[in-house]
Amino acid sequence: MPLGLDMTLLKSMVLAPVLLSMGIASLPLAAISLILRGEPFAVFNKNKLSEANFTLIWRLIGKPSGDDFKFSQQTISQAYGIVLDLGPGTGFTVCHFDRSKTTKIFGIEPNKNFHPALKKAVEEAGLADIYTIIGTGVEDAETLKSFGIEEGSIDSIVACKVLCSVPKPKEMAKQLYKLLVPGGQMLVYEHVKAKGGLSVFIQDLSNIIWPFLMGGCELQRPTEAYLYGAGDWEVKDLKPAEGFNGSEFITFTHGKLVKAKL
Numbered sequence: 528m529p530l531g532l533d534m535t536l537l538k539s540m541v542l543a544p545v546l547l548s549m550g551i552a553s554l555p556l557a558a559i560s561l562i563l564r565g566e567p568f569a570v571f572n573k574n575k576l577s578e579a580n581f582t583l584i585w586r587l588i589g590k591p592s593g594d595d596f597k598f599s600q601q602t603i604s605q606a607y608g609i610v611l612d613l614g615p616g617t618g619f620t621v622c623h624f625d626r627s628k629t630t631k632i633f634g635i636e637p638n639k640n641f642h643p644a645l646k647k648a649v650e651e652a653g654l655a656d657i658y659t660i661i662g663t664g665v666e667d668a669e670t671l672k673s674f675g676i677e678e679g680s681i682d683s684i685v686a687c688k689v690l691c692s693v694p695k696p697k698e699m700a701k702q703l704y705k706l707l708v709p710g711g712q713m714l715v716y717e718h719v720k721a722k723g724g725l726s727v728f729i730q731d732l733s734n735i736i737w738p739f740l741m742g743g744c745e746l747q748r749p750t751e752a753y754l755y756g757a758g759d760w761e762v763k764d765l766k767p768a769e770g771f772n773g774s775e776f777i778t779f780t781h782g783k784l785v786k787a788k789l
């Protein structure tokens with residue numbers, strides 16, 4: 528048996544319980560944070576507790592480093608024109624935008640706990656005059672429209688570790704496709720369903736509780752298939768991120784799609 532496969536399995540079997548334990552251990556702190564915020568009854572609201580829990584966890588472990596930093600940078604630095612930055616969170620990655628290529632960036636971030644840190648990161652990146660934070664989910668087409676985000680209006684969509692969390696991902700992929708101008712690009716760095724092996728089983732098992740602990744994130748989404756099936760693409764270039772073989776517990780797809788011209 529190849530050693531690489533053994534290591535993949537081993538890492539999956541260690542990583543899953545470590546992350547799940549972290550998610551469970553932080554729940555009391557998430558409850559306390561809601562109480563301190565003056566929202567004691569939110570402790571009994573599944574979605575609010577989940578969001579507060581993920582807020583704590585992401586602040587702790589979300590900052591990209593090493594290859595994760597490199598993949599985020601490679602993805603985001605390609606954005607040009609009018610950009611939709613899906614779920615920027617605390618803004619760990621906004622420093623990667625190349626402002627000489629971008630005219631306007633809309634950061635669609637529904638978790639308002641992240642907004643102060645996101646605003647600070649945007650200012651530090653020197654993007655304050657072109658970056659608008661919109662506090663809603665990307666599925667909220669009406670609010671997006673009030674900002675001029677409608678069919679054929681966006682040059683680049685950045686999807687960096689966010690399509691795991693959006694509701695109705697298959698429909699969402701189609702909606703995002705429509706927002707792009709012909710020739711517009713979808714830049715992707717997403718964790719996805721494992722391609723095979725024991726990790727598939729570990730993902731399925733973990734996913735019983737994972738979305739609650741991690742703000743709605745799901746482990747086993749076939750995001751590449753959803754995006755490929757969203758419409759006609761001129762470029763379809765999503766691959767396992769360098770160093771991944773697709774069978775890890777947390778396994779990433781990376782690359783871009785370009786919408787076919789009319």
Ligand SMILES: C[S@@+](CC[C@H](N)C(=O)[O-])C[C@H]1O[C@@H](n2cnc3c(N)ncnc32)[C@H](O)[C@@H]1O
Pocket residue numbers: 585589599613614615616617618619620635636637638641663664665666687688689692693694742743
């Ligand atoms: C794992 S974090 C990634 C943050 C950031 N993209 C990064 O790479 O550092 C996922 C983000 O997606 C956001 N999110 C969840 N549901 C969303 C939705 N329906 N629309 C837009 N963003 C969403 C979460 O609030 C969170 O900030």
